[in-house]
Amino acid sequence: EQPYVVGSKSFTAVAVNCAAKAGEWIKIKLGTHTSLNTKYSRQDLVTEMDKGAEALIRKLVHTHFPDHAFLGEEGVEPGPEASAQALRNVQDAEYLWIVDPIDGTTNYVHQFPFYSVSIALAYKGEVIVGVVYDPSRDELFVAEKGKGAYLRNRKLSVAEEEVLSDSLVATGFPADPIVAYPANMAQLQAVAPKVRNIRAGGSAALHLAYIAAGRLSGFWEMNLSSWDLAAGSLLIQEAGGRLSDINGEPYHLGVRNILATNGKIHEELKDTLLSAGGV
Ligand code: IPD
Numbered sequence: 001e002q003p004y005v006v007g008s009k010s011f012t013a014v015a016v017n018c019a020a021k022a023g024e025w026i027k028i029k030l031g032t033h034t035s036l037n038t039k040y041s042r043q044d045l046v047t048e049m050d051k052g053a054e055a056l057i058r059k060l061v062h063t064h065f066p067d068h069a070f071l072g073e074e075g076v077e078p079g080p081e082a083s084a085q086a087l088r089n090v091q092d093a094e095y096l097w098i099v100d101p102i103d104g105t106t107n108y109v110h111q112f113p114f115y116s117v118s119i120a121l122a123y124k125g126e127v128i129v130g131v132v133y134d135p136s137r138d139e140l141f142v143a144e145k146g147k148g149a150y151l152r153n154r155k156l157s158v159a160e161e162e163v164l165s166d167s168l169v170a171t172g173f174p175a176d177p178i179v180a181y182p183a184n185m186a187q188l189q190a191v192a193p194k195v196r197n198i199r200a201g202g203s204a205a206l207h208l209a210y211i212a213a214g215r216l217s218g219f220w221e222m223n224l225s226s227w228d229l230a231a232g233s234l235l236i237q238e239a240g241g242r243l244s245d246i247n248g249e250p251y252h253l254g255v256r257n258i259l260a261t262n263g264k265i266h267e268e269l270k271d272t273l274l275s276a277g278g279v
């Protein structure tokens with residue numbers, strides 16, 4: 001049994017506070033960023049707001065929990081190998097905070113109001129707190145291991161759809177075109193005729209939160225990183241959904257090709273994706 005509270009500071013309260021503070025700040029500054037750079041590819045963007053929000057969260061976490069390990073996107077070299085290695089470097093830590101300060105930087109840069117702050121706390125490799133905050137709608141999704149997932153005071157549960165043909169699903173296009181796009185296009189072609197429709201909102205963490213909230217029945221994306229998925233993974237588990245990699249192997253922090261659903265359409269969506277060619 002891991003302790004959820006150290007002294008008087010609950011892990012969840014700190015995670016919520018970090019997400020709210022960072023989210024509020026990036027929302028106020030929307031449209032005012034002064035630096036825009038590319039990272040791994042021409043599509044992989046970063047602004048000073050990404051770095052500033054991560055610094056704010058890191059500082060708050062370490063004020064409360066100086067001994068905890070911290071993995072944030074902007075503290076890691078760009079690209080899939082570096083992000084996998086960065087996770088391996090810290091994954092044995094007892095307590096590990098996994099943070100995406102702005103999930104959906106492209107949206108943020110274009111002032112498309114679908115981006116989020118994603119904060120997870122893992123204990124011995126297992127996510128025990130997950131918070132995804134959408135500042136545009138002031139929606140804070142919170143999950144604690146074994147205690148459910150919540151939006152405001154509402155306990156979340158996944159959508160009821162039993163079959164793909166009744167389902168609204170989402171995907172995303174990673175900022176890694178060479179590896180991911182051909183597979184993604186084949187997958188789109190396989191999935192599109194079978195579902196009610198497909199969305200690609202541009203924030204993986206928020207898509208996962210939407211599955212927990214029953215607004216989407218499924219989501220898949222290739223080549224994501226731990227910080228895109230960790231917080232949302234607990235939201236989905238606690239809302240009664242299911243997560244695996246695209247081949248159906250159980251979710252863990254190192255999974256990059258994610259399949260997340262309400263549970264009921266998991267096998268059908270997995271088989272459809274696999275029919276598009278395995279990975
Ligand atoms: C991105 C978003 C986007 C997804 C990309 C991610 P970032 O994260 O989650 O939805 O399609 O693969 O890299 O870089 O905006 O934090």
Ligand code: CA
Nearest residue numbers: 044045073105
């Ligand atoms: Ca990024």
Ligand code: CA
Nearest residue numbers: 100103104228
């Ligand atoms: Ca991200």
Ligand code: CA
Nearest residue numbers: 073100102103
């Ligand atoms: Ca990010």
